[in-house]
Amino acid sequence: MTNSDDNIIRKVISGEQRAFAELVERHKDRGMTVAVRMLKNHHDAEEALQDAFVRAFRALPSFQGKSSFATWFYRIVYNVCSTMLSKRGSEHFDSLDDQDEEIMVHEISSRDDTPDIQLESEEFHSLIKREIDGMEKDYAIMLTLFYLNNFGYDEIVEITGLPLGTVKNRLFRARTQLRNAVMKKIDVNNEAA
Amino acid sequence: MKNPTRQELYDFLDGVLNEERQKEIEAFISQDPSVKKEISVIKQLQSVLMSDAMIEHPSARFTAQTMKAILPSKQESALFAVLKNSANVFAMAMVLALIVITYTMIPISTNTSSSSIINQSFTSYENIYTEGMNFISIRTKEYIQPLKSLTKNGSGSFFVIGIAVFLAFGLFDELIGKKYFR
Numbered sequence: 001m002t003n004s005d006d007n008i009i010r011k012v013i014s015g016e017q018r019a020f021a022e023l024v025e026r027h028k029d030r031g032m033t034v035a036v037r038m039l040k041n042h043h044d045a046e047e048a049l050q051d052a053f054v055r056a057f058r059a060l061p062s063f064q065g066k067s068s069f070a071t072w073f074y075r076i077v078y079n080v081c082s083t084m085l086s087k088r089g090s091e092h093f094d095s096l097d098d099q100d101e102e103i104m105v106h107e108i109s110s111r112d113d114t115p116d117i118q119l120e121s122e123e124f125h126s127l128i129k130r131e132i133d134g135m136e137k138d139y140a141i142m143l144t145l146f147y148l149n150n151f152g153y154d155e156i157v158e159i160t161g162l163p164l165g166t167v168k169n170r171l172f173r174a175r176t177q178l179r180n181a182v183m184k185k186i187d188v189n190n191e192a193a
Numbered sequence: 194m195k196n197p198t199r200q201e202l203y204d205f206l207d208g209v210l211n212e213e214r215q216k217e218i219e220a221f222i223s224q225d226p227s228v229k230k231e232i233s234v235i236k237q238l239q240s241v242l243m244s245d246a247m248i249e250h251p252s253a254r255f256t257a258q259t260m261k262a263i264l265p266s267k268q269e270s271a272l273f274a275v276l277k278n279s280a281n282v283f284a285m286a287m288v289l290a291l292i293v294i295t296y297t298m299i300p301i302s303t304n305t306s307s308s309s310i311i312n313q314s315f316t317s318y319e320n321i322y323t324e325g326m327n328f329i330s331i332r333t334k335e336y337i338q339p340l341k342s343l344t345k346n347g348s349g350s351f352f353v354i355g356i357a358v359f360l361a362f363g364l365f366d367e368l369i370g371k372k373y374f375r
Binding site: 017018020021024025028029030032033035036042045046049050053054057124125128129132143144147148150153168171172175176178179182183 | 199200203209234235238239241242243244246247248249250251252255256258259260262263264
């Protein structure tokens, strides 16, 4: 039987501090993905992630379990990365969130000549990864939290501290941007064929 | 029936629409091949986004380094810090050598009682030094005698003294050194 996050936390708080390594093992990859999406730099992301784990360890006694450990921890990761970005003087694109966009399906898929596509190929995997890497971090982070970390809207609101409307808007834009990039690539492939 | 927006298509796939709208969109998708294709693209995109191919990995030693940052190794004792320095070891060896020389080389007065030496009158300044050293030597031997008797031959007493010095230093380190010298 595997230990749940809560069991490990209980162990750590009761003095078995080395048990925290299991939490690190469990969350390091997805935490790293969040940090890389935000900071766009592997080295900085690893540094931020380590900082987040250290902060989480120190704050563990104050963790009340109102939300899951994952939500609580990724909020720390998000805050550490945001602080790092503000030190860097990173640009923000919040103004884009104010634009309202309602695209009807008939406008976006007026063509029915699009061939059946298969995105499972390695080519598309790397295309999608490249597209996310190049995406503005406010959008890339939404895709990562929503799909890879499997968080719902409410949890993303808790992690980022953003209003629900902003979260939905950014996620929508991120999905649309990615979808358009993929469709463009398909068009290029079709023309070449 | 109102045409769905793309946001509604995402909501449809996320299963967050109300039942009525969910059914409407389902019907819409089945009637329109282009929307069906759109849904297929989005579904495949979602599948890739959820796959392990999207995961980033920290370096192999990440967990060990993080735990080291969280739980720093116990501070080394002051004694170990002293022994790590070759100059300190040399100084300690010199002190020990001095003790050995004092114990073995200085001639002992014929009268082995220290109290009798105190009562002696010094005839000249020249023998003050010699007599003084004799006094120290005799005193030292008086203190060492009980330790010496612990072993069959005298050499064992140095071992005992060594242990005593070591323990005293360790005690000092534990009680005072850690608090005031680091």
